[in-house]
Amino acid sequence: MSSKTLDKFLNDNLAELKANGLYNEIDPVQGANGPIIHINGKNLINLSSNNYLGLATDERLKQVAKDAVDSHGAGAGAVRTINGTLDLHIELEKKLAEFKGTEAVISYQSGFNCNMAAISAVMDKHDAILSDELNHASIIDGCRLSKAKIIRFAHSDMDDLRLKAKEAVESGQYNKIMVITDGVFSMDGDIAKLPEIVEIAEEFDLITYVDDAHGSGVLGKGAGTVKHFGLQDKVDFQMGTLSKAIGVIGGYVAGKANLIDWLKVRSRPFLFSTAVSPADAAASKKAIEILMESTELHDKLWENGNYLKDGLKKLGFDIGNSETPITPCIIGEEKAAQEFSKRLFEEGVYAKSIVFPTVPRGTGRVRNMPTAAHTKEMLDEAIQVYEKVGKEMGLI
Numbered sequence: 006m007s008s009k010t011l012d013k014f015l016n017d018n019l020a021e022l023k024a025n026g027l028y029n030e031i032d033p034v035q036g037a038n039g040p041i042i043h044i045n046g047k048n049l050i051n052l053s054s055n056n057y058l059g060l061a062t063d064e065r066l067k068q069v070a071k072d073a074v075d076s077h078g079a080g081a082g083a084v085r086t087i088n089g090t091l092d093l094h095i096e097l098e099k100k101l102a103e104f105k106g107t108e109a110v111i112s113y114q115s116g117f118n119c120n121m122a123a124i125s126a127v128m129d130k131h132d133a134i135l136s137d138e139l140n141h142a143s144i145i146d147g148c149r150l151s152k153a154k155i156i157r158f159a160h161s162d163m164d165d166l167r168l169k170a171k172e173a174v175e176s177g178q179y180n181k182i183m184v185i186t187d188g189v190f191s192m193d194g195d196i197a198k199l200p201e202i203v204e205i206a207e208e209f210d211l212i213t214y215v216d217d218a219h220g221s222g223v224l225g226k227g228a229g230t231v232k233h234f235g236l237q238d239k240v241d242f243q244m245g246t247l248s249k250a251i252g253v254i255g256g257y258v259a260g261k262a263n264l265i266d267w268l269k270v271r272s273r274p275f276l277f278s279t280a281v282s283p284a285d286a287a288a289s290k291k292a293i294e295i296l297m298e299s300t301e302l303h304d305k306l307w308e309n310g311n312y313l314k315d316g317l318k319k320l321g322f323d324i325g326n327s328e329t330p331i332t333p334c335i336i337g338e339e340k341a342a343q344e345f346s347k348r349l350f351e352e353g354v355y356a357k358s359i360v361f362p363t364v365p366r367g368t369g370r371v372r373n374m375p376t377a378a379h380t381k382e383m384l385d386e387a388i389q390v391y392e393k394v395g396k397e398m399g400l401i
């Protein structure tokens with residue numbers, strides 16, 4: 006017997022989402038998540054992944070993952086602090102610290118979990134966190150979990166940040182104050198104003214935390230947004246994910262040795278949840294090595310990103326103000342964005358609509374994620390489909 010109250014709650018709310026075009030249908034992908042994917046027997050040009058560098062299907066990563074299964078098994082076997090810290094985890098962290106230019110790194114099971122872990126290990130109810138209003142859901146949840154006072158500032162508005170930092174300091178209510186931001190905002194592709202943020206942080210002695218999930222592998226020749234601005238010594242927490250450009254799974258914080266030591270004894274997902282599998286750790290480390298050896302994939306990503314952006318802009322689409330390969334195509338009304346994405350699908354392009362609550366109401370969009378693995382032919386074909394569907398729907 007299921008609860009009647011629960012049934013009513015679920016059915017009413019699901020029906021409302023569906024009626025408002027806010028219900029996201031999930032498409033199962035048959036086979037690997039590469040530049041061409043297979044869904045419901047159809048071959049599609051994939052412009053929806055976060056696999057920026059194509060590493061998710063890279064042969065070199067696949068090989069080391071297989072080798073790690075042979076040498077270390079399928080799972081880590083325990084929580085890191087009990088006996089699940091494998092040599093592979095340590096090697097991955099060392100490699101990441103080298104790549105990021107920091108004293109040390111701690112790795113987690115995912116980027117989401119990393120934000121839940123790291124923020125609340127340092128901040129508590131006597132503290133305040135200044136948070137960009139467009140920060141990722143995992144930052145918001147991590148802040149909430151810490152019980153610190155959350156003070157939102159207008160998106161990338163440095164006057165508002167300075168004002169709110171000043172108010173927070175002058176109130177004398179808080180022991181510690183942190184400023185936290187995405188490095189790259191994934192819905193619009195704009196970059197956080199880190200030089201100004203760091204300047205304000207120095208003025209008011211704020212702890213700085215940059216979530217670089219979309220900057221790692223993409224900016225700073227691959228090392229991320231902080232490196233892009235040359236601020237490695239000025240940012241306390243450089244958080245990143247191994248699931249996007251790195252192509253595998255996992256999250257991490259790069260920072261000073263004392264911070265990483267503290268996170269190893271105080272962050273709960275590190276203490277109470279098993280680490281990533283040997284294959285994940287080995288493949289992630291290989292990806293970092295590839296990025297440190299050559300900028301070939303990074304350069305190809307940017308070339309493809311610029312090519313797609315130029316093509317869509319020339320057709321007259323509103324591609325917003327992206328400063329990275331992320332290419333939104335802003336449609337506006339939620340249902341129109343969903344219809345646009347559906348028509349692209351029928352014509353062979355997989356670019357998902359993103360609507361409220363992921364982005365503000367009335368800014369429904371189709372977001373394109375070109376990668377290093379796309380060929381010019383694939384991008385040309387996608388641009389042609391955009392033209393056809395855009396004209397048909399009266400958008401261009």
Ligand SMILES: *Cc1c(COP(=O)(O)O)cnc(C)c1O
Pocket residue numbers: 115116117118120141143144187191216217218219246247248249254255256
């Ligand atoms: C994707 C993302 C995360 C979560 O990373 P996962 O490793 O996929 O859990 C965290 N923060 C931001 C800004 C992201 O875009």
